[in-house]
Amino acid sequence: MGGISIDDDWEFTSSSSNEVRTIVLVGRTGYGKSATGNTILGRKVFKSRASSSGVSITCELGTAELDDGLLVNVIDTPGLFDLSSGEYGPEYVRKEIIKCMDLAKDGIHAVILVLSVRTRFTEEQETILKTLQSLFGSKIVDYMIVVFTGGDDLEETEESLEDYLGRECPKALEEILGLCENRVVLFDNKTKDEGKRSGQVQELLSFVNIVLSQNGGRPYTNELFELFTELKKRAKELHKQQRKFDSLKEEYSEEAILEFEKQMQQTYDDQLKRITEMVESKLSEVTMKLKQQLDEEQAARLEAEEKAMLAQRRSDEEIRRLRENLEKAHEELRKQSEGRCAIL
Incomplete structure (x- = not known):
């Protein structure tokens, strides 16, 4: 079956007394997962395929401490659950799933499904959710939040996310939004406005807190x-x-x-x-x-x-x-x- 490396310095709780939120980014390659992770962390941690030939093809962890002392762990997955793309073989996916669990030291507090307003929702994107549910159980949707990237595009056309979803929301996407109780956030990962960036992150983290509250304060397991x-x-x-x-x-x-x-x-x-x-x-x-x-x-x-x-x-x-x-x-x-x- 092949060996699997598990870090020896793994701990069960954070060494800090701060609260911790661990979120996992999933979605198709090229939809802005890495850029979204960087926006959440407030600095460039993950390499984007669009901007670097040295992009990682393995799960990565980035951590930041926010102004209120909250520790945020972001796990970036490289199209890991998009089995329909055929980009990664079963052996690679198996190892990366275990690595993802290894990186989630405090459990998974939210799963962020990253979509893009620049690309029409397809059946292939729908398979990502099905893959997640098959691997981790149907309850995983109780911890899911949808982030749409490309907020700068909608700003140029003076559209809101509601306007976009009103004209670009096929039935499959409607069902996904319904499953996650319309927990959806629009991200502009290109903004230089710190207030706007912080506002997006706070809106996302407020949904993370809602998810936790609805699940008894427990991370997903x-x-x-x-x-x-x-x-x-x-x-x-x-x-x-x-x-x-x-x-x-x-x-x-x-x-x-x-x-x-x-x-x-x-x-x-x-x-x-x-x-x-x-x-x-x-x-x-x-x-x-x-x-x-x-x-x-x-x-x-x-x-x-x-x-x-x-x-x-x-x-x-x-x-x-x-x-x-x-x-x-x-x-x-x-x-x-x-x-x-x-x-x-």
Whole structure:
């Protein structure tokens, strides 16, 4: 299955007494996830594909302390849950999902689905939500907030987000907004106005607080996260015990120390294997369902195109026959007219 690296310095709570909010950015590549993360953090932490050839293709964590002392952790995912793009293979996605959980040290307080007003909402974007639900459970939508990037474009046309959604909101998007109870924010990631940037971030964080309140103040968790937390506890305990034995080597035989370390390592490995197998199973299930869905949609589109082409051919044939009949009728009228002229 391949090894998975998990940071040894992982902690279960922040070392600071400050409140913490950890949010995960998801969405298609090129829609402004990294730029949105930078706007939230108030500085450039993540590289944007549009602006740098050195853009990262792995989950990254950026942290900032706001003026009120709130610690904000932002996890940027590189199109991780957009399985429909085929950009990343299952092995890569599996490792990155585990890395994402590893970076979410305090749990996930909100999932930000990043969309763009510059691009029409498509069925491929809808699959991102389906992938999230399949991997992390249907309850993940209770923690979801939608951010639309491209606020500067709407400002130029003097449109509000409500105006945009009034003319560009297909049924699938309406359903997503309904699932997240219309928690939606417009971001202008190009603004140089600090007041405007701060206002956008505060609006987003107010939705994060609403999400937390509606979920009993608890960050999102499910079986995968619980197993992962237990794994981290095992790893931490293993390191503690190793340090303890290192300091008490004179009281224990080398054989006893090696046996204990072997047992602890085996427990850790077994837990890691369970998590890996769960992620692989979920990912395989999601990939199969997505492939089936895309195949069905493609078949439906091809069938619709064939029907349209057949209808067009029938229409063209009907028009041709009507034109021929009309020409024949004109020809008969012409002959009749010539015959009357000859008699006269």
